Amino acid sequence: MNSHPTLEPQKMDQSDKPDLSVKIGALTLRNPVGVASGTFGYGEEYDELVHIDGLGALYTKAVTLEPRQGNPPPRLVETPMGLINSIGLANPGVERFVEEKLPSLARRRCAVIVNVAGSTEDDYAAVIDYIEAHLGAGRGVDGYEINVSCPNVHRGGMSFGIDPALIERLTRSLRARTMRPLIVKLSPNVTDITEIARAAEAGGADALSCINTVVGMVIDTERIRPAIARGTGGLSGPAIRPIGVAATYKVSRSVSIPVIGLGGITSADDALQYLLAGAQAVQIGTALFSDPGVPLRVLEGIEAWMQRHKVKKVSEIMHMMK
Numbered sequence: 001m002n003s004h005p006t007l008e009p010q011k012m013d014q015s016d017k018p019d020l021s022v023k024i025g026a027l028t029l030r031n032p033v034g035v036a037s038g039t040f041g042y043g044e045e046y047d048e049l050v051h052i053d054g055l056g057a058l059y060t061k062a063v064t065l066e067p068r069q070g071n072p073p074p075r076l077v078e079t080p081m082g083l084i085n086s087i088g089l090a091n092p093g094v095e096r097f098v099e100e101k102l103p104s105l106a107r108r109r110c111a112v113i114v115n116v117a118g119s120t121e122d123d124y125a126a127v128i129d130y131i132e133a134h135l136g137a138g139r140g141v142d143g144y145e146i147n148v149s150c151p152n153v154h155r156g157g158m159s160f161g162i163d164p165a166l167i168e169r170l171t172r173s174l175r176a177r178t179m180r181p182l183i184v185k186l187s188p189n190v191t192d193i194t195e196i197a198r199a200a201e202a203g204g205a206d207a208l209s210c211i212n213t214v215v216g217m218v219i220d221t222e223r224i225r226p227a228i229a230r231g232t233g234g235l236s237g238p239a240i241r242p243i244g245v246a247a248t249y250k251v252s253r254s255v256s257i258p259v260i261g262l263g264g265i266t267s268a269d270d271a272l273q274y275l276l277a278g279a280q281a282v283q284i285g286t287a288l289f290s291d292p293g294v295p296l297r298v299l300e301g302i303e304a305w306m307q308r309h310k311v312k313k314v315s316e317i318m319h320m321m322k
């Protein structure tokens with residue numbers, strides 16, 4: 001008599017397998033899970049740790065026209081359930097990005113979305129023009145994510161992301177420069193995020209990422225100074241998840257383009273909250289620092305949830321909430 005349970009994995013009928021693919025403009029991501037900009041470099045640094053080829057997309061660290069050293073240290077501080085950073089968009093600049101980073105990105109099996117930042121509208125345009133001119137017919141870049149949380153030098157350092165007219169104009173100008181999908185990444189540090197979302201859609205964005213970090217501050221009371229050199233910084237991690245989910249819920253109901261939800265995702269349940277709130281896809285950022293296995297676990301958890309709830313396509317999840 002053999003009472004051992006079978007160790008054979010249960011064979012799943014292919015027809016039971018949910019369809020995890022997601023459409024962002026003309027681009028199809030093979031599943032909805034990506035790694036967020038600035039928390040994964042340009043890929044190579046984390047190769048040993050995270051198997052991103054199984055994911056839907058890699059959103060690169062910001063690329064600017066000129067190389068940037070970033071802000072002076074200290075530029076990271078832990079908070080309850082989160083992290084405040086003031087990295088200041090440290091990056092090698094678009095020329096070195098194309099020369100040194102693009103070749104390995106081109107070999108990726110997941111989609112590669114380049115996060116673009118700038119201090120003027122012309123800066124953003126020049127980054128995209130440079131990349132487009134050097135890609136030729138080759139691949140390596142599947143789309144752009146526009147980081148509008150940058151200070152605008154022409155508006156006294158106010159962020160691009162707070163002015164709907166500016167967002168619409170910037171998006172329209174970048175739209176004309178590339179056929180690749182354009183994703184505008186929304187800042188939560190605004191009075192009405194839906195107004196900014198609609199402006200990006202009007203300018204021709206294919207999708208919106210929702211959200212970037214939330215302004216935060218920690219003060220060191222013994223040294224009697226801010227814990228990070230710049231004073232305030234961007235709060236990320238689980239502390240901001242309810243803010244991101246609420247923003248996704250509001251934004252997805254005010255536009256007809258796809259929303260990519262992020263902010264504080266550490267588990268499949270967190271990601272599903274974003275998908276139920278109206279997102280088509282998600283990104284994982286800060287959670288990677290403590291556990292690089294999170295993205296693949298999130299993906300498996302979404303798939304298991306879909307099987308349990310008999311959902312055939314990821315894109316149906318956004319219509320399910322009662």
Ligand SMILES: Cc1cc2nc3c(=O)[nH]c(=O)nc-3n(C[C@H](O)[C@H](O)[C@H](O)COP(=O)(O)O)c2cc1C
Binds near residue numbers: 061285
């Ligand atoms: C260290 C660090 C660097 C970041 N750099 C960028 C960046 O270069 N461009 C960008 O759009 N967002 C950047 N972000 C924001 C993240 O992509 C993400 O929007 C935010 O952290 C919320 O997601 P999370 O809570 O999962 O980290 C950065 C975040 C962190 C923590």
